[in-house]
Amino acid sequence: MDRIDKKILDTLQSNCKINNQELADIVALSPSPCLRRVKLLEDHGYIKKEVALLDPEKIGLKLSVIVLVGLDNHQPTVMSHFEEEIRFLPEVIQCYMITGQSADYLLKVIVPDLNAYQTFLLDKLTRINGVSSVQSSFILRTICETTSLPLNHLD
Missing domain, CATH: 1.10.10.10 (Winged helix-like DNA-binding domain superfamily/Winged helix DNA-binding domain)
Incomplete structure (x- = not known):
């Protein structure tokens, strides 16, 4: 490089x-x-793929939510099951296993409105076996957001 x-x-x-x-x-x-x-x-895998970045509001996705999810136990099978299930939920645009919180995973969810989030929460997320707690924080305003990765450390 x-x-x-x-x-x-x-x-x-x-x-x-x-x-x-x-x-x-x-x-x-x-x-x-x-x-x-x-x-x-x-x-060599430096460029994974090329995509078009859509404007969420233009396509009717007006509500973004940060969701902390706790599991009832940390057996590898329970965690793997959660991770497999979450990949099939189109509303989940990011999912991270985290530490330092009372939760095991942090999700970014995007939906049209509060009713759609309620449906997602009650009919999809909380029905995944092993989910024991959910905390939702609604994004009021995006201050900065980028898909560009910093490259200055490559000097």
């Missing part, structure tokens, strides 16, 4: 639809070596 690879990754994080010629110009390479480097970064 050199300075040019870092610049390629940084540029693609902000605009993955940039064409190869424009990218080559930004990183000061000719197009062929630039394309080769991008391909190598993909092949």
Whole structure:
């Protein structure tokens, strides 16, 4: 990973639809070596995939909720079951196993409104075997949110 690879990754994080010629110009390479480097970064797993980031409000998803979930025991089978089930809930856009809280998992859930969240909570989340506690915090305003990863440590 050199300075040019870092610049390629940084540029693609902000605009993955940039064409190869424009990218080559930004990183000061000719197009062929630039394309080769991008391909190598993909092949080595630095670039996982390219996606379109949608505006949640434009598609009717107006309520974001941070949810702390506690399990009734910490047997590997119970935790694995929860993790498998949570992957199938489209409302859950992030799930993390955490420490330092009275909960075992932190979820970010996005739904159209409070009624939809109630349905999600009562009909889906709390019906997963092993779930013993749920704490919900509603996001009032997003201060900062990015999908770009910091690359300054790669110097």
